Amino acid sequence: MHTRTLVSILGLVCATFIVSACSSLNLNANPSNRKGEMTNHPTQKNDPILLTIRHTQVKDTQKKRLAMLQEVVKATEAKVPGLSMTLDGVEDKVNRFEKLRSEMAAGNPPEIFDLFGGTDTKDYVKADRLLDLTPILNELGLIDKFYSFEEFTVNGKIYGIPMAGYVEGLYYNKKLLEQQHVKPPQTWDELLAAAAKFKAQKITPFAMAAKDSWVINMMSNTMWVRTAGKDSIEGFLDGSKRWTDADIVDAFEKYDTLVKNGYFQEGSLALSYAEQQNKFSSGEAAFMFDGSWANTPLLDPEKSSIVGDVGFMSFPAMGGPGDGYINGGWSNAYGFSKKVTPVQLVAIKEFIRQMYNENMQKRQLIEEGMPPAMKLQDTSNVNPLITQILTVFAQSNGAFPAFDSRIQTKVREKLERGMQELIGGRTTPAALMADIQKQQEASNKEETHSK
Structure with a gap:
């Protein structure tokens, strides 16, 4: 990232976390009012839609994070008739360097998976394995809600949605x-x-x-x-x-x-x-x-x-x-298989709605101390250590x-x-x-x- 762009982002992070804003993004509003909401599901109630989510929340210290993911899954299943989502937990390094890599080589990754940015993402795009998320993010009105997609952008297209930041x-x-x-x-x-x-x-x-x-x-x-x-x-x-x-x-x-x-x-x-x-x-x-x-x-x-x-x-x-x-930056994301079917894509859009909103990002920040990937409007009740970390990040060169x-x-x-x-x-x-x-x-x- 160019230094000027990054400094601007860090300044925005600093402003977001040091000064609490007065309103929220309200991304959990009535579904009928949400931008990009698909009103018709191309399935009947008894037609099964199966999705597997490869996640890395397997450690004892990640129980709260896993619980939040499980809530998102339940909320997504409730919105999409016939949907059944399977959680596949794998330790993060095993997923990145062994399991996902072999699945990508074979052309059979899960529909949703933990994806690392930079070289990993570029390699998988080159192999034509990743779903282009740019039109979906635009459809859902999320393209401007994130600090940065840089590590997941290849040739101007976005292939991963960051879950949280790190420093x-x-x-x-x-x-x-x-x-x-x-x-x-x-x-x-x-x-x-x-x-x-x-x-x-x-x-x-x-x-x-x-x-x-x-x-x-x-x-x-x-x-x-x-x-x-x-x-x-x-x-x-x-x-x-x-x-x-x-x-x-x-x-x-x-x-x-x-x-x-x-x-x-x-x-x-x-x-x-x-x-x-x-x-x-x-x-x-x-x-x-x-x-x-x-x-x-x-x-x-x-x-x-x-x-x-x-x-x-x-x-x-x-x-x-x-x-x-x-x-520091935003290196961990959810990526999606390019091979998903139209009905799976409907479910994936709903998963993105349920996962990426003000409420979930705020909970990650408060309950887990994870710097958010999205620009939060409400930053009250943040632990002093988290505030210090975000301030150090924002005030760096x-x-x-x-x-x-x-x-x-x-x-x-x-x-x-x-x-x-x-x-x-x-x-x-x-x-x-x-x-x-x-x-x-x-x-x-x-x-x-x-x-």
Whole structure:
């Protein structure tokens, strides 16, 4: 996204969440008054319409989100005679990297599915698997109700409807910082000093679990953007930037400093992602780099002992051109199979009406702490932590997408394995970057030949 466009969007987010408006979008009005409402269903009451929804709300921390989806399903079934919707829950990474990918290759994805933006969406459009949603969004009057469709737009057409936004940054335990007389660090040196102080007091500086390799690269992604700039990922793709460049290696050397100084959670290579959140929510760690999806367990009093002590900030400045930028956007959406029948399309339109409205987006924000994808009119009763996160997002210099939404699969996989090796002491930043660069060149060449 161009910086000017993104800054405008972030300003709108800020205005939306800091100042509550007086009216609502009223997208739940009388069905006969809704734009684009289809008055005649092309089925008889006894004609079955079957739809499968592939969702990723399978974790214990996502029960409220799943309950909301189940409500939407019931409401949709009530509006469409003969409709029966089946919920198929799959863990998000398994869905993205294994199940959905194989289904797309075979040409038999579910009718509705959790879709990741960027490269995933472009690949599936190229394979002619996704339903063009542009006319549907226009018909339903929703095209201008969202902050951004950019990650799901290919050749001017929209192929995914974002469910919520996200932003990644540094969560911190306000109580622990106050007890140790540490202010939220604004620079890399201040972060190192704070980590050393916490370690000396036998407090884990950073909650971090490395068994799930994608977790490691949330923070490393932000760190190399800090040192090398927000356009570095695009540079890897077009060859103008190399993983072996000094400003990239610098970020990974700094990451290695955290590893060698013992600032990460002990035994992290054997710990799954949930253990990272558990460590922080139990009050045993000062910092945790994570995405805003972590709000749900952090703000649940049954799972968190620090509900009132959580703060959020952008990662500290590291002295590079990417200081002040933040990883954020709207990357997760519902996508729809191009192979749906006319009667299934009627049901899909009703599903979109029931899922994407002021009420559901507000509930996601209040109950789950999920930044909305739609421009809410009523933003009252928002948790202070959520308000802080959205303010940090809005006041950043701009946003950049997660690297795995742009970079090739083989490069991502090699970087994930390599970072585990770095944490385990089996490689060095320079050697790792040399390996990644070789794979990048091979992937770029392969991509060029496939065009």
